[in-house]
Amino acid sequence: MTAKPETIIISSAGRRLYLIDWFREAFAALDIEGRVVVAENDPTSSSASYGDVGRSLPKYDDPDYGRELMSLVAEFDAKILISANDYELIHVHVNSGLANSLRETGVLVPGVSAAWQAGCADKLQMAQMLAAIEVPTPATVSGADDQGIDELSARADEFVVKHRFGSGSSGLRVVSADQVRQAVTEAALSAPAAGGHPGTRDDVVVQSKLPGAEYGVDIIGSLTDGGMLSGVLARRKVRMRAGETDKAVTVDAAPFARISELIAGASDLTGLIDVDVFVDDFGEASVIDINPRFGGGYPFVHLAGADVPLYYLSQAFDIEVDECWNKYELGVVSAKYESIRVTGQV
Structure with a gap:
């Protein structure tokens, strides 16, 4: 009988x-016969037919989603489940308990604790959680908090207004103090809301605009030992497009080591998370x-030599690899x- 290929x-x-290609390359580098199963709810998406196997899943909010996902994982005896969709992640890690159910069967499901997953989806809550572990972050208030907005306006000249529960840079505007309330009202019209109701001012956040340059930082934790920091990768953003990094240059990750350690430990991190950071002229890093x-910034460090897919597979199959996976050339x-x-x- 021919052995089944290992599957993620x-x-x-x-x-x-x-990302599919790089996991294939990681299987080859470890001399493992493996396959990448791609699951999509849209059979004509760019990736749906690109995997070694393609399968359709209901949308994350469909009542059949959980049953179909568990069945898919069991069918292929998958070792790792990765999602690249923010709203699907909320469902898997927070709303349904699917992440824990899968982990109980031995499947590795990268991510953060349910509390931190919920916090990452709520920009106001995230700012509060970061402040609680002494990670610098811009002062953040709800768009419905008039007193809080007034207090911010007394301390800063420019502000960032964006969707509280958005993905990417949803609703993002940079405005002056006299434009904040109008910007909040306009952002609320298109804001995704936590309970499915029409957006309100409370579904928008206002932050002090930070000075300095923006960086993308990948914080990687052990897949098998939650909260244990394994690596930090960084790039300076040169150009953005549609809320995603379009051009970047790789930089030394050392300045981000301390905040990475704090976040990894507090969030019970397993695997990779993508963090946006501003660094001011004094070298102070603040998480926004x-x-x-896996975020849209990971390719910039991968092309410079890092290899997180290789690290994921080494953890899943208990294969020792040296630290080359988190080394990369600077200035690329x-x-x-x-x-x-x-x-x-059709």
Whole structure:
């Protein structure tokens, strides 16, 4: 009987075809016969037919989603489940308990604790959680907190207004003090809300705009020992497009080591999370956002030599690898470009 290939599942990969390729390359580097199963709810998405196996899953909020996901994992005896969708992650880690159910069967599900997953989805709560562990973050108030907005206005000249429960840079505007309330009202019209109700001012946050340059930092924790920091990767953002890093240059991650250790420990981190950081002229780093998944900035460090997919597989299959996976060349500038592939026919 031919042995089944080892399997990982990537759900909601979307446009991240490179991530599928890099896991394939990691299987080859470790001399493991492996396959990447891609699960999507849209059979014509860019990634749906790109995996070694493609499967359809209901959307995360469908009543059948949990049963279908558990069945898919069992069918392929998957060792790792990865999702690249913020809202799916909230469902898996917080709303349904699926992450813990899968872990009880031996499946590795990278992420953070349920409390931190919920906090990462709520920018007001996230700011409070970061402040509680003494990680610098901009002063943040609800768009409905008039007193809080007045207090911020007395201390700063420019402000960031964005969706409280948004993904990417949803609703983002940079405004002056006299424009804040109008910007909040306008942002509320398109704001995703926690309970599915129409957006309100409370579904928007206002932050002091930070000075300095913006960086993307990947914080990587052990997949098998929650909260144990394994690596930190960093790049300075040169250009943004549609809320995602479009061009970046790799930099030394040492300045971000302390905040990475604090976040990893407090969040019970396993695997990779993508963190947005501003660094001022004095070298002070402040966290402005956390995406508990592979973010759009990871490719910049991978192309410079880092290899988190290799680390994931080494952990899943108990294969020792040296520390080369979190080493990369500094000063490498990379830029994204467009491509296209046929995904179906009607």
